Amino acid sequence: xxxxxxxxxxxxxxxxxxxxxxxxxxxxxxxxxxxxxxxxxxxxxxxxxxxxxxxxxxxxxxxxxxxxxxxxxxxxxxxxxxxxxxxxxxxxxxxxxxxxxxxxxxxxxxxxxxxxxx
Numbered sequence: 001x002x003x004x005x006x007x008x009x010x011x012x013x014x015x016x017x018x019x020x021x022x023x024x025x026x027x028x029x030x031x032x033x034x035x036x037x038x039x040x041x042x043x044x045x046x047x048x049x050x051x052x053x054x055x056x057x058x059x060x061x062x063x064x065x066x067x068x069x070x071x072x073x074x075x076x077x078x079x080x081x082x083x084x085x086x087x088x089x090x091x092x093x094x095x096x097x098x099x100x101x102x103x104x105x106x107x108x109x110x111x112x113x114x115x116x117x118x
Contacts, residue, residue: 001109003038005096005117007031010089012065012098014109023102026081028092032056032063033117040111047071052095053106055115061094065106065115068097 001016005025013022036055041064043052052064068077080088081099096117098106 001113003106003110003113003115005031005115007033007117008086010086012096012102012106014105023098024081024083024089025102026068026077026089026092026097028090028094030094031092031096031117032094036115036117038065038106038111038113038115040107049100049103051107053103053111055117063094063096065096065098065103067100067103 001014004013004015005027007027010025010027011022012025013020038053038055041052041054042050047069049067052066054062054064056063068081070077075091077091077097080091081097083089
């Protein structure tokens with residue numbers, strides 16, 4: 001199963017075995033592009049639900065796919081995630097926010113898979 005995030009469309013697609021399922025995501029202008037290995041990582045930071053799927057780490061930052069953050073209601077992240085307007089789905093500082101069901105599906109199928117961000 002390949003996992004492809006399209007920054008321009010703000011989507012994540014599961015592809016493989018003749019099937020493609022795409023879902024909206026929240027992304028940011030700083031979301032790195034390239035090919036990465038997903039690694040499940042546990043966190044105690046509030047709002048992340050206990051774990052994230054890390055795909056890039058630098059000296060100062062960790063980039064991950066995680067459940068949509070809702071700690072700041074003014075950001076309306078759930079509403080933005082559901083919006084058909086791609087511009088509405090650009091809000092993060094580089095991480096990729098997904099619906100809880102999409103996150104669970106990623107963990108179930110792909111927690112050690114290759115992630116392609118383009």
